[in-house]
Amino acid sequence: MGTMNISLPDALRDFVDEQVKRGYGTSSEYVRELIREDRERLHLRELLLAGAASKAAAPADSAYFKRLRTRAPERRTGEATGRRRSLRRRLRGRAEDRDRATGIRSLP
Secondary structure: OOOOOOOHHHHHHHHHHHHOOOOOEEEHHHHHHHHHOOOOOOOOEEEHHOOOHHHOOOOOOHHHHHHHHHHHHHHHOOOOHHHHHHHHHHHHHHHHHHHHHHHOOOOO
């Protein structure tokens, strides 16, 4: 990993120090996170501009939604409901484990 020194005015340095106190381990972690977010923002902007420059797609009419429904048959068969129940069980189990560890009972 490369190294970079950055000079900041006192007001900005104080702001970075406050962000570190709020949950970032170091000022470097905070700056890395800012750079990652900026890269994601720029990528999203490029995608949006490319989409805006592309030719129009088919209209989202009732036929379009009917095709979408035929592509997702699991929702009609109940498989998705089963997965939601499974997720609820796992989350409930985690809450019970946490309750045992802390001695505090969660609300039902």
